[in-house]
Amino acid sequence: MRENQLKRKLQQGEVVIGPFMNCAYPAFIEICGHAGFDFAIIDMEHGPLHTLVAEDLCRAADCVGLSPVIRVRKNDAPQIQRALDIGSAGVQVPQIETKADAEAVVTGAKYSPLGSRGLSFNTRAGMYTAAGTQITDKLNQESLVVIHVEGKRGVENLQEIVSVPHIDVIFLGPYDLSQSLGIPGQVRDPRVVELMEKSVTTIRNAGKAVGTFADNPEVAKQWINAGVQYIGLGVDVAIFLKACQALVEAVKN
Numbered sequence: 001m002r003e004n005q006l007k008r009k010l011q012q013g014e015v016v017i018g019p020f021m022n023c024a025y026p027a028f029i030e031i032c033g034h035a036g037f038d039f040a041i042i043d044m045e046h047g048p049l050h051t052l053v054a055e056d057l058c059r060a061a062d063c064v065g066l067s068p069v070i071r072v073r074k075n076d077a078p079q080i081q082r083a084l085d086i087g088s089a090g091v092q093v094p095q096i097e098t099k100a101d102a103e104a105v106v107t108g109a110k111y112s113p114l115g116s117r118g119l120s121f122n123t124r125a126g127m128y129t130a131a132g133t134q135i136t137d138k139l140n141q142e143s144l145v146v147i148h149v150e151g152k153r154g155v156e157n158l159q160e161i162v163s164v165p166h167i168d169v170i171f172l173g174p175y176d177l178s179q180s181l182g183i184p185g186q187v188r189d190p191r192v193v194e195l196m197e198k199s200v201t202t203i204r205n206a207g208k209a210v211g212t213f214a215d216n217p218e219v220a221k222q223w224i225n226a227g228v229q230y231i232g233l234g235v236d237v238a239i240f241l242k243a244c245q246a247l248v249e250a251v252k253n
């Protein structure tokens, strides 16, 4: 069983960056590894990807030393278990609003005695049984658990949420947060930024890593300077769109 490089980097205080991935073609995630990203978030919440594709994307990521993290559709134990079974380095769970929500994520992501993740080694994570039966502690130790706090209610309950053990990263979703404040999409609005800054402090004081999304390098650097360690940097389709627009612009104008 391989060490989780992404988790190690976070534990060592490093800043890690990775795009969200909607595209099914494994070459795209491979390219992200060649480009120097630390991880990629295979997006099964908003993206169209299904499980078999996600498993192939995990394989492709592993080929280039990029850590694949899967964002599941919702806080649902079978989805969390499946994401980890197909070999993701971590699971990212959206819309966490309460301490009980956060505890349910841990229950779904960890084997006994930390949780009740269903037990089968006939999976990619279990090396189809080649890993043997004595690896639940190691898998518990290595799997990365990321939760999204991205609504007013979640932020109000943040002090309680950060107390839940075995959660590695608390990811502040600026877009969903802006929506819950009644200003959808206005992620640079001072009300969103202020709430996020306060949340960064609460999370860091609890000794957990903070994550967020940035769709350009300036915003990413600003959050890194504020103490954010885990940056979801762009979305593959948007990155491609911008590159295409720049090419068209450069040639036509």
Ligand SMILES: C[C@H](O)CC(=O)C(=O)O
Binding pocket: 020, 046, 148, 150, 172, 173, 174, 175, 176, 177, 213, 232, 235
């Ligand atoms: C790219 C992601 O969907 C960002 C996110 O979750 C957010 O709420 O912001």
